[in-house]
Amino acid sequence: MLTGNNHNELVKTTTHKVVVPFYIYAALAFLVAAWLLFTSSHTFSQYYFQPQLLAITHTMALGWGTMIILGSSHQLLPILVERELYSNTLAHFTFAFAAVGIPMLVWSFYTFNMLWPAQSGALLINIAVLLYLINVTASILKSQHENIHAVFVLTSGIWLFITTLIGGLLVFNFTYNLLPKDSLHYLSLHAHLGITGWFLLLVIGVGTKLIPLFLISQYSNTSLLKWIFALINAGLLAFVFIFLFIQLPFLFLIPVALITIALVLFGYYCFKAYQLRIRKQPDGQMKVSLLSAAMMAVPLLFLLIIITMLLNSPVNTHVVLTYGFTIFFGWLTAIILGMTFKTLPFIIWNKKYHAKAGLGQTPNPKDLFSDKVFNGMAISYLFGFCCFAGGILTADAMVLKTGAASLLCCAFLYNTNVLKILFHKENLS
Template structure:
């Protein structure tokens, strides 16, 4: 518990920071690498969306940035959701090590567009990491013997993640072994949306519906609404899967999109009610960025609706597809992480350093472990870079892409600076 931070409750009471911190560090460095590659490969974003450099950057963002930080944070958050300890720190370490080794192998293979043993090994290691994580979460939930809608979101999202990585593994082997009936490019939309909707969206809503009221100090809770959101997302995803593999009628894709859209409106309503009923009237900058990310969910969804309409008229607009992917990974997911990192990591590291000293003297507030000025500067530069780069893709403007990519790279440097400032924090005498 945090005596000076009642809004965090018991967020860091179970899992050791030694388990969580490596994931955060790896994710921070991945964000830096992704924006570095983006700067030197910005021209790829005015070409085909299957460009090797675009694929490499996408997988750095999806796996190294988004997935790694979610895995790390959830090792801390799931025990809180289920009110029980994480089953195994060893499985958590194994999950980290396997993913940390597998991701570079896979990304380098995409960048060079060579799908030999390196790509296959990378995909196998990533799948093994997800399996260890799933086992850890599943046993933790079973041992807790408490049903919790937020935990069900996380568990189901992890199942979709495993399906996503298995499909990805098949696509990698399909490049050299003709494993599937069509080429790997044909299955790319399936692989992408299983991960985006099944993994990222389902998990973000499951965790966000718990953390946002917590950070706002809001008593609002509506389990029935969350269950309806859960059902709509999964029904939409299953229908998409069936239509993609068996029915194959383009206009039917509107049905899962509508289901996802309704679920997002319901989640937005949930967040609004939590915001309206909050006890803490002043909302800090970190949470504002995370709340903004909820609105950002509508950007890729709007792009997807336009893409489906274009497909019905047999129009393949690569710039719109690239914008869609960019809005997801550099917009929605990144905005969530930028905000939530500085709402969770400071308390985890504060707990490691000062928890045993609380009450013995004056200790710094968790928010003092990072620089709020740097955070604000990072947020402004990031938002400018995001808006300009998205515009650059649509306008196919190379100069605009290069300038905005530089802004995103600078925001990643500032993010890393703040993360390492916290990680290397020296305890003060109390």
């Protein structure tokens, strides 16, 4: 793809050879996570620190969410900074190290073997994240153009590295006692830095670029984005300080309040983009992506319930499990399901038809996948998500199994459409 910048130069986006492997890996990881959810659904009625739950969580967080975000970041960053990606080689190594390290870590959690397989997996993942961060930083430094969305990407990458570094320390802490307290004590710190610093910050930074773009909306508000950026990072820093030095539950309401305000502003941004759109009938992919923005309120509600419980009594395990589930299988999965079929079809279309434009009538990128399969995926996802979340809260084994089966169906349909896009045969008429 070629896109013009302010100096009427042509900026080439990252080659599909870098980006597509991340999408394939993420799709397979989603299918694996859904299968693990189905076969281990009974563990969601037990204590939240279980080997199977750790395996599912890290498959979703690393294999599904992180890998597809790494891929899309490599694709989008040149557009944001109006310069080519600093190094395709670094991007390939990022994929290679992460692709090997993630299954090693997940398998170690599943079997709860915290020795060399887990330690090696953690090291490989940290190397992958460091290479990604170097690539992003160098790409931005090469650019002469300031872009708030690129700042979101860079800062979220820094938080990701902090998250994986802490995660690595927690893995080694099982064997070597590196930290003052046991690994379970730091689990909340590790999780929330990843959820908020990596996923939330990057999703908002990229989402506020892509949502107006795909809606064909003229709305833009850099000042509002700076406020969102500042509030999220202030909330994260406040959380870290309170967690490490104070540990008074009611004080955690401060970072929650800051991040809640940021989410409200993000919702307002999406609403204005939707309101000022030129494309009056959003397609199914955009509807799912916009739904994901609204779904951010669900885990926030459960987080407030958890903090309230901490003030008065022991936390209900079912509420904690539902909170985690609504993050990884909720808004994060919803936005990926929607955005995959806005970005991947264009990447493959660009590969197959860009050089042949004008030689004949080409299909639209949206013609590269099946609308029926997408709709079936969306329906099975929404039903499975609501059903499984209800099953956790009620500890009903049948409801859990039904919800997990529906989410497994969703993952299968998602992979079906991804494969349809990847194996699309050129069709000029």
